[in-house]
Amino acid sequence: MRWIAVDWGTTSLRAWLMDGEAPIDARNDERGMNRLTPDAFERTFLDLAADWVDGPTTVRICGMAGARQGWHEGPYRAVPCTPLDGAGVKVPVDDDRLDVAIVPGLSQTAPHADVMRGEETQIAGLLARFPDFDGCACLPGTHTKWVHLSAGEVVSFQTVMTGETFQLYAKSSVLRHSLGGDGWDDDAFDTALSEALSRPERMVARLFGLRAADLLQGQESGAARATLSGLLIGAELAATRPWWLGRDVVICGSDRTMPVYDRALRAQGVTTRTLPAAESTLAGLASLVTP
Amino acid sequence: MRWIAVDWGTTSLRAWLMDGEAPIDARNDERGMNRLTPDAFERTFLDLAADWVDGPTTVRICGMAGARQGWHEGPYRAVPCTPLDGAGVKVPVDDDRLDVAIVPGLSQTAPHADVMRGEETQIAGLLARFPDFDGCACLPGTHTKWVHLSAGEVVSFQTVMTGETFQLYAKSSVLRHSLGGDGWDDDAFDTALSEALSRPERMVARLFGLRAADLLQGQESGAARATLSGLLIGAELAATRPWWLGRDVVICGSDRTMPVYDRALRAQGVTTRTLPAAESTLAGLASLVTP
Incomplete structure (x- = not known):
């Protein structure tokens, strides 16, 4: 059909x-x-x-x-x-x-x-791919969704504006002068992630330092981008700990966001699986037309 | 002269x-x-x-x-x-x-x-107005500065991008649809401030709720604006606690920002004084030309 x-x-x-x-x-x-x-x-x-x-x-x-x-x-x-x-x-x-x-x-x-x-x-597609999944779906994007799934139902969910916040700081704030290009630095990401997870209340005080470190020490923009991402995702993981801690997690996102969240969650010892967002969307819509 | x-x-x-x-x-x-x-x-x-x-x-x-x-x-x-x-x-x-x-x-x-x-x-002007001041200067603005002053010197300082972050969310994010106008609600501010100070790691997970509460419950934009301000300033105070805790604080800002920070710090039991930013700027520049 x-x-x-x-x-x-x-x-x-x-x-x-x-x-x-x-x-x-x-x-x-x-x-x-x-x-x-x-x-x-x-x-x-x-x-x-x-x-x-x-x-x-x-x-x-x-x-x-x-x-x-x-x-x-x-x-x-x-x-x-x-x-x-x-x-x-x-x-x-x-x-x-x-x-x-x-x-x-x-x-x-x-x-x-x-x-x-x-x-x-996407969640329906995830459940079509992984029937009887009980745990947490993480759907990173402009507005990341953390979803508790059990017995085929959405029990509760939590939105965090991490993707939009990253774009606002990187494109429209004073930090844009220090975050240009597409560079990336895994070590800087890991360090910032770990710092924000262990001291989430300090995260907002770390942001302007990305500008100052550029002005004073010529920090590479790739390291700055990865640090900003690590700080924001670390703060997100700290805020959503009840969603992922001790649960299986399926990450459903784009080729760009999925590996970053996978790296971040695995660093916390979480067992993850991944499913590309487009694939889950199509599986979900297909469940509407196929018996 | x-x-x-x-x-x-x-x-x-x-x-x-x-x-x-x-x-x-x-x-x-x-x-x-x-x-x-x-x-x-x-x-x-x-x-x-x-x-x-x-x-x-x-x-x-x-x-x-x-x-x-x-x-x-x-x-x-x-x-x-x-x-x-x-x-x-x-x-x-x-x-x-x-x-x-x-x-x-x-x-x-x-x-x-x-x-x-x-x-x-501004800090020089503050010291001209309050000679021998030993404590914390709080200079709210696009990039709020928290400054430790002692013996007439700037010992250390900390920038937090609270003003710019508020503007980005209020003007350029999905929240702009729910934050229009100039309304304000002191109770909403106090509640959000206290919540962010006691659970700063949850702050990033509260933001999208301002949009959802509008869509689902028709939350007033004035309450939403005050809540966003309370969440961001609460997170800022949590991050800068070592600067203001147990210290005298002079707040030096505009007619708009000074009363908000004054209210927030007094709610934590901090002894504050205020000095309008323009007055401190002029007193600081005047100290360059007058003996």
Whole structure:
């Protein structure tokens, strides 16, 4: 059976032509939710994928397209609950060849308010790949999600803005002058990670030192980037200790973030497995259309 | 004796016509260091203040105009040292009526790398107002400085990027959608401050909750702003505890930041005094020209 899988986020749109659970073609586009008004989504989708629509076509979507400002709102489902429920929320469309549904996000009110949109689909894919998994899913990204999974349900979760915070400091703060380029230094990362984990309350006082060490000692920007990353991820691990300590962890992220979190968690003696984010997204969306 | 005091920062320029220690006129301009090349500073200064130059004129400057990319570099002086030394670094000028000098910043290499430019002048002003002060100066701003003062010298200092971090989250992160306006809520500030001080390692995990509480519970943006401020200042106080604990503290900042830090420190039982930043800057620059 042919169908179309879509991951429609805030700043990007990815679509795959699927044959059952296997992707046979893929396209990317920069028309994310924040560039579109609700009435522009169907047109944008057809603009990208019209040649994949050959008669009645099933389209399953996850991500911010299901937000209030998106294509069609999929109201949050409250945890504890399974990551997905049925086939998603039906989307009214003009082109009657299309059968479109969007996966709703998840919400939590206690012990703290939290939301996710898109990650619930990755979690479903993770559970499809690792049935009966009981433990912690770590989904690093702009807003990293730490998720407690048990008996096929999302029990609770915690968002930490580590990716966005790194980008803000690296691109928009005074530190940008000292963090240019793409350099990296594993030793600097390990040192900063360990320091932030053992003294998390000192982390905020370490940041400006990255600028000062450049001005006074000509610190390499690669070492500075890795130190900033180590400090922020160390602070994140200190804050989320109850999520990962003594639990199996599956890390589900990009080629860039996954190895960094894997290194950080293994350094704490955590047993980790990894699953690429795109693979988990497709497995999650596929679970909506395949029995 | 008439002279001109200048506080020339990264993003702004403030000049005062002085009669001894008393300001008799003041002007502001947006041509900060980051809009100017080195050869444009003298022209910019005269553009702002030419009518104050009536024969030979003394001009004393503090701030980023003394950085490498500024008007004329004033190399950092290493602590421990007095905040000022002599009349500052002479600046070569074209207009020979002008006698211009810039105050150099301070640097520290141990226990951590740190720098300041401009705050050393405020500290000199603070010591002029409170002779023999022994304790901690807290200078809140974009980059808050915590300074240990003893026997008229800067012993050590610590920069925390709290002001810049607040602006980044409030203006450029996903939280901006939930932090609009100028609202404020003292109770929310106090609660967040106390929470971050007692559990500083949890602070980074609280930030995204400001967005979620808006989406799920319609949290007021004023409460969210005050909570963000309380979390960041709480984390700052936790990181700088050795600077303020058991010490007298003088807070030297703007009308906006000074009361917030005063409230936060008093809640920890700290004895505080306050001194407006502009007053301390002028008193510091005046100490260069008056015996």
